[in-house]
Amino acid sequence: MKIAIVKLSALGDIVHAMVVLQFIKKFNKEISIDWIVEDSYKDLLKSNPHINKVYLINIKHAKKKKSFLALIKEFKKVLKLPNYDLVIDMQGLIKSAFVSKLIPSKQTLGFDKFSSREGLSALFYNKTFNYGYDKNVIERNISLIEFALSLDVNKLEIINKEPFLFYSQEYLIMGLSHKKKNILIIPGASHQSKRYPISNFSQIINLIDANFFIIWGDNNEKILAEKIRAISPSVNICDKLSIDSLISVISQMSLVIGPDTGPTHMAWALNIPSITLFGSTPGRRNAYITKTNQIVESNSKVNSFKIDKNDFSINNVSAERVVRLARKLMTK
Numbered sequence: 001m002k003i004a005i006v007k008l009s010a011l012g013d014i015v016h017a018m019v020v021l022q023f024i025k026k027f028n029k030e031i032s033i034d035w036i037v038e039d040s041y042k043d044l045l046k047s048n049p050h051i052n053k054v055y056l057i058n059i060k061h062a063k064k065k066k067s068f069l070a071l072i073k074e075f076k077k078v079l080k081l082p083n084y085d086l087v088i089d090m091q092g093l094i095k096s097a098f099v100s101k102l103i104p105s106k107q108t109l110g111f112d113k114f115s116s117r118e119g120l121s122a123l124f125y126n127k128t129f130n131y132g133y134d135k136n137v138i139e140r141n142i143s144l145i146e147f148a149l150s151l152d153v154n155k156l157e158i159i160n161k162e163p164f165l166f167y168s169q170e171y172l173i174m175g176l177s178h179k180k181k182n183i184l185i186i187p188g189a190s191h192q193s194k195r196y197p198i199s200n201f202s203q204i205i206n207l208i209d210a211n212f213f214i215i216w217g218d219n220n221e222k223i224l225a226e227k228i229r230a231i232s233p234s235v236n237i238c239d240k241l242s243i244d245s246l247i248s249v250i251s252q253m254s255l256v257i258g259p260d261t262g263p264t265h266m267a268w269a270l271n272i273p274s275i276t277l278f279g280s281t282p283g284r285r286n287a288y289i290t291k292t293n294q295i296v297e298s299n300s301k302v303n304s305f306k307i308d309k310n311d312f313s314i315n316n317v318s319a320e321r322v323v324r325l326a327r328k329l330m331t332k
Helices: 011-018 020-027 039-045 059-065 068-078 093-102 119-124 137-149 155-159 198-207 220-233 243-251 260-271 321-331
Strands: 002-007 032-038 053-057 087-088 108-111 126-130 182-185 211-212 255-260 273-280 293-297
Touching: 002 255, 011 020, 011 137, 011 260, 020 032, 020 137, 020 211, 032 039, 039 053, 039 243, 053 068, 059 068, 059 108, 059 273, 068 093, 087 211, 087 273, 093 108, 093 119, 108 119, 108 137, 119 155, 126 137, 137 155, 198 211, 211 220, 220 321, 255 260, 255 321, 260 273, 293 321
Parallel strands: 002 032, 002 087, 032 053, 087 108, 108 126, 182 211, 182 255, 255 273, 273 293
Antiparallel strands: none
16 A cells, blocks of 8 residues: 655644654555655655655745746646555645645545634545544544554554654764753744743753753744853753754753744654643643653643734743753653
8 A cells, every 4th residue: 555644844743743654554564655745844754764755845935935836836746746545634734735636646635624724625635534623633643544544543552652753863962961961942933922931941951950952943043042041151052953963962862841842842752851831832732741741831721723822821831840840850
């Protein structure tokens, strides 16, 4: 059987979808799996042994250029893909559904109109699956695959999953300690309301006897990192990392602390202890809680269907609360 998975973006969403690969292969190792993804995220997938081939598309770049011809060129790439027995759209957006429809296949499957952020996406499938959009994202993805392939995955299997992110070359971290715990701090996020305050991160660094690192993705996030170091000079700021290097760095950490953002979710994928901080986004939907992967949520009532970007309740999550949990995780 030959299947194609469509999950174009973004970093954390792709990570949350990739967990299904090991369960598909456990069910039937002979199933061939290809993946269609935006070019900028290819390093997440390229070294995964469960993926036969990664096909790249650049819709984001074409839209940024505001070029209709560039967009058509990207869609033509999809039309030239091989024939599949099944195409599964794990994203549930109109663009991903349209891409899925263009791929030559016997069947195209996705979430139904009641289960997707963009309900019109269901019009592009010839088979749909109902599973609440507000339910846990990991369970949503696995349930879709269970439905597609008639397999069964229980919660214990998810908790005991194998790490599923791989790097091609180990990144040598300057300042890595062999005596103290190494903790990675992630100050950045896709929008302001998801970011944890600089002052709180500095308190955490000052309250825990450990070796701290900070990662950043763009100039704004680098400024945040420098502001934290200005308060807590002992912290190490990493150079800008590729996705491949980021996987390597996270795999060498004792603990990762960050908001609801891709690199924090990568810690879960690598079975590295983590604390994910939530304010304006739903914690129990966007993370899978284990003994070593924990969440801290604000008291805000969050609507999974419409994120309030003016909800800055993450600011009310105390550093002391995070420190208590961090100490507990580092003793496991």
